[in-house]
Amino acid sequence: MPSSEFSIIDEFFTLKSSQGVPPELGIGDDCAILDVPNDKQLAVSTDTLIEGVHFLASSAPYLLGRKVLAVNLSDLAAMGATPAWVSMAITLPSIDKAWLGQFSDGFFELAKQYNMHLIGGDTTQGPLSITITIMGLLPKTKRLTRSGANVGDSIYVSGSIGNAGLGLQKAQSDEVSVNDADVSAYLNPQPRVELGQQLLGRATSCIDISDGLSADLHHILNASRVGASVIHDTLPLSDSVREHMTCMGDNLWPYSTGDDYELCFTVPASINDIDTKLLAHGITKIGVIEQQPGLRIQLPNGEKVTLNKGYEHFNE
The missing domain is CATH 3.90.650.10 (PurM-like C-terminal domain)
Structure with missing residues (x-):
């Protein structure tokens, strides 16, 4: 049974994060360092999901792990971005090894599908909530926005x-x-x-x-x-x-x-x-x-x- 923030990160997240495009510096330091190609721009989105507001208390942890990433991938989709990196802050009421294992399995299965690399995050104790910051790449001169609709479209x-x-x-x-x-x-x-x-x-x-x-x-x-x-x-x-x-x-x-x-x-x-x-x-x-x-x-x-x-x- 993990006994600290660092052992939780190591057991359930660090060892599974080695997929996708690696950052210049990832999990293990105070900040991640990203190298964005000169012909690209970075799209960033953050969402918080709270038990009882965004998902049910009865949610299966595997499906919840997928969903917290999927709804953030949807933001990248709306901008036309290619997924690249993600960070996650999770607040847990208690340390449940079985729950964490299934949650991280669901999360990383979807992350692998889109070739994403987990670059950092945070864990703390409290009512269950998950905050995802997701990053994707766009061509330097292209993006989708909400503000371009024209009469007749x-x-x-x-x-x-x-x-x-x-x-x-x-x-x-x-x-x-x-x-x-x-x-x-x-x-x-x-x-x-x-x-x-x-x-x-x-x-x-x-x-x-x-x-x-x-x-x-x-x-x-x-x-x-x-x-x-x-x-x-x-x-x-x-x-x-x-x-x-x-x-x-x-x-x-x-x-x-x-x-x-x-x-x-x-x-x-x-x-x-x-x-x-x-x-x-x-x-x-x-x-x-x-x-x-x-x-x-x-x-x-x-x-x-x-x-x-x-x-x-x-x-x-």
Whole structure:
């Protein structure tokens, strides 16, 4: 059983971190030192995940290890960056060797998939929380941002919307199954890193859908100083989500649920043909960027409703 911060780091993290692009100086010193190639720029993002807020207390440690990295990889995907390095600060209520072993196995399995190197972090005692700082590389003159959408651009999303939100509801029930597609979407999100890279130089704006399609599309609209119309019938929804909407009597539910970790992006209207590489990622055109501010949803009956809903961390 590890007995100190340093033995925890050595046993569960240092020995598994030797993969990906090594830093000039990594775990073992007060700081890591990174050598960024002259033709690249560094993209950096930080997220904190807290038990009971971002994940359930019953979360399997292996899947949690994957998820804490996946949701940060999603931020790199939204910028079009290639993953490179990551650091992790973890607060633990107690030292549980079995839990740490499974957590680190899940984390490093996904890190290996994206050729990432753990370069440092911190451990301390307290309520369970994990803070990830992730770093990726971009070409010197290219990046995806939220602020480039133009009037007339087409709006796309990848994958399907609402499954993770439905999966959370199922995961909170007594009859949860990790084999359920919706539960899997919540517990084991798949970051769209390759799609983000392929959107470099093509998309005018991009964001990952973490707080809900409405909230995150609003970020693009506000940053770009534009508005949008979405055709509800074009929204990519699974049968289970459609059934849930019917049971709730709420056709707008998928717009406000979070944790999808798909990409929402815009491309110029002049791009008439989306090539097969992008189509392979399961992207769907859902609307158009407009001059009039706000987000409007065109319902099947022709009615238009204005949306301003999504998950807010400090919503009272």
